[in-house]
Amino acid sequence: MSATLRLRDQRFEVRHGMTVRSAMLALVLxxxxxxxxxxxxxxxxxxxxxxxxxxRLIAVISGGSGSSSxxxx
Amino acid sequence: xKCRKCGAKAAIHMRQHKLALCADHFRRxxxxxTQRTIEKYDMFESRDRLLVAVSGGKDSxxxxxxxxxxxxxxxxxxxxxxxxxxxxxxxxxxxxxxFARSRDQRLIIMRVSDQLGVSIPDAARITRRGRDKPCSICxxxxxHLMNRTALEERYDVLVTGHNLDDEAATxxxxxxxxxxxxxxxxxxxxxxxxxxxxxxKPFCRIYERETAAYALLRGIDYVYKECPYADGxxxxxxxxxxxxxxxxxxxxxxxxxxxxxxxxxxMQFVEREAQPGFNTCPDCGSPTSSDGYCAFCRVKARISQxxxxxxxxx
Numbered sequence: 001m002s003a004t005l006r007l008r009d010q011r012f013e014v015r016h017g018m019t020v021r022s023a024m025l026a027l028v029l030x031x032x033x034x035x036x037x038x039x040x041x042x043x044x045x046x047x048x049x050x051x052x053x054x055x056r057l058i059a060v061i062s063g064g065s066g067s068s069s070x071x072x073x
Numbered sequence: 074x075k076c077r078k079c080g081a082k083a084a085i086h087m088r089q090h091k092l093a094l095c096a097d098h099f100r101r102x103x104x105x106x107t108q109r110t111i112e113k114y115d116m117f118e119s120r121d122r123l124l125v126a127v128s129g130g131k132d133s134x135x136x137x138x139x140x141x142x143x144x145x146x147x148x149x150x151x152x153x154x155x156x157x158x159x160x161x162x163x164x165x166x167x168x169x170x171x172f173a174r175s176r177d178q179r180l181i182i183m184r185v186s187d188q189l190g191v192s193i194p195d196a197a198r199i200t201r202r203g204r205d206k207p208c209s210i211c212x213x214x215x216x217h218l219m220n221r222t223a224l225e226e227r228y229d230v231l232v233t234g235h236n237l238d239d240e241a242a243t244x245x246x247x248x249x250x251x252x253x254x255x256x257x258x259x260x261x262x263x264x265x266x267x268x269x270x271x272x273x274k275p276f277c278r279i280y281e282r283e284t285a286a287y288a289l290l291r292g293i294d295y296v297y298k299e300c301p302y303a304d305g306x307x308x309x310x311x312x313x314x315x316x317x318x319x320x321x322x323x324x325x326x327x328x329x330x331x332x333x334x335x336x337x338x339x340m341q342f343v344e345r346e347a348q349p350g351f352n353t354c355p356d357c358g359s360p361t362s363s364d365g366y367c368a369f370c371r372v373k374a375r376i377s378q379x380x381x382x383x384x385x386x387x
Binding site for chain 2 (some may be wrong): 030031032033034035037041042043044045046051058060061062
């Protein structure tokens, strides 16, 4: 059995027993660019992945609309 | 990991502050940090009328929520850009409307096509500005229309949801390209000048990850889908690079931005020559550094008479 990390419509199978952070790094996902939730609750990335569970990752980076790339005026 | 305040299970760990908090304490921590930033940079006072530029995204809606929670008079302004044949903008607008309704607040809605004649993607195509990436014209139109609306509606301050990651990415890009003119003007506040409303960024010291966590914990629904034009945007590239550094050196994004602000305070980016005076645009009355029409009205003219304008520029 393993655990699953879900990011939008993608699902990644990882070993249970490792931390969320280690799993993200193994998947080459930058930990500072995501939040992790378990059953809808926000969790820290030192949480140990439990057998068979699914952790949802929420991407937090946004931009590109011009609002953040230029200085006002 | 446990909450430093109460020992309950932590919901978030902010490595740059060596601080872990539970959901309840984090929900209180964000408004208190925002208030500290407002006071530190003398952004505005409780009697001021604020206009919050909202996009339907996490940062601007979280900021509106925090400002209301802190007791400020804050109305919203949504600019409908007409992105993705109107679909993306329609979705973004619906989140802003739902938020305003739930808090019983005023939301001003302005359609860019009513002001410019066409949507932002069409404006980029017609003027050939940005080609298939309308980000440049989008920024120009937003800055112009937000400023104009805030002045016309007599708000004291225009407030935007720029977070620390936005500011650090902008700084990173402007430093890599030595855009000294932009570096001189970047900061938490842009002072009011004739024709320009005062602008402030109360989230400028809060990481993007934390504004997202706050929105989630406050139950704020926001548009999660990224703008279709954001793919490959430079600002996102810079954010990714900064996050890679942050993993190795927690706090590096914050110190990059704060040390820049200290350098500015210590006059490391002093103006060598007087800023050029502004003229008044004969069409909309906005200030402009050019002799004739402002950049927004020049774009508008090119849209209404594309062939003539293109001939002039060829």
